[in-house]
Amino acid sequence: MKTSRFIGTGLLIFTLALGCGEKMEISQPSEIEAEKVQDIGAPxxxxxxDSLGFKLKSTLENEGPIAAINVCKLEALDITDRISANSENSVAIKRTTFKFRNPDNAPNGFEKKALEHFQAAAIEGGELPAFHIQKVTKGGETFFYFYKPMKAKNLCLVCHGDPANFDATLKASLQENYPADLxxxxxxxxxxxLVSVKIKNVD
Incomplete structure (x- = not known):
């Protein structure tokens, strides 16, 4: 039996108002639903x-950090969309964080809840949960989110570490491409x- 990570707040249901009176609920999936979501989302x-990490590592080693910025700007979303399109299930995949560089990676309301869940675990110390699952209901429609946490690695720090360690060329490129960089x-x-995988159907 797989270990599943659900809503980590002690509450089974959250209601989010999304404008124009529209509401969605986040609830705890059943054990069977959670296993199906994990089977789809984790791979x-x-x-x-793996794909993005390989591309960035290769680019950094062979072309340097400026070229790596272009990978994130021009290729990362294409890689993400290609993986989504090639899935046998109806999914939408993205990377998201509160401290985003590309505005396309800004979290939605559900992803914010998940980020808060992992941030709380990070503050407590110890290992982060391996994953997190949400069940979302909107009217008669139900879908799921699978989340996998990302940690900063030394490779990432070349462009995401302390700006005091960035050379002038890197700083200028970041300012040009991402003036509101967080x-x-x-x-x-x-x-x-987080890697966020929205799954529309697990039946």
């Missing part, structure tokens, strides 16, 4: 992290954000 999240100041092992 996709791993595929994204994604710096990380140390090795810091909680970085």
């Amino acid at each position: 996709l999240a791993k595929m994204l992290l 994604a710096t100041g990380y140390k090795d092992g810091d909680f970085r954000g």
Whole structure:
């Protein structure tokens, strides 16, 4: 039996108001639903992290940090969309964090709840939960979110670490491409954000 991570607040249901009176509920999935969501979401999240990590590592080693910025700006979303499109299930995948660099990676209301869940665990210390699952209901429609945490690695710190360590060329490139950049100041092992996999159907 797999170990599942659900809503970590002691409450089974959250209600989010999304404008125009529309509401959605976050509730705890059944054990069977959670296993199905994990079976779909975990391989996709791993595929994204492995694919993007390989591309960034190769680019940093062969072309340097400026080229790596272009990978994140021009290729990361394409890699993500390609993995989503090739899935046998109806899914939408993204990376998200409170400290985003690309506005396309800003969290929605459900993802904010998940980020808060992992942040609370990070503050407490110890290992982060391996994953987190939400069941979302909107009217008669039900869908799920699978989340996998990302930690900052030494590779990431080249462009996401202490800005005092960035050279002038890197600083200028970040300012040009991401003038509202929030994604710096990380140390090795810091909680970085989440891979979010939205799954529309697990039947």
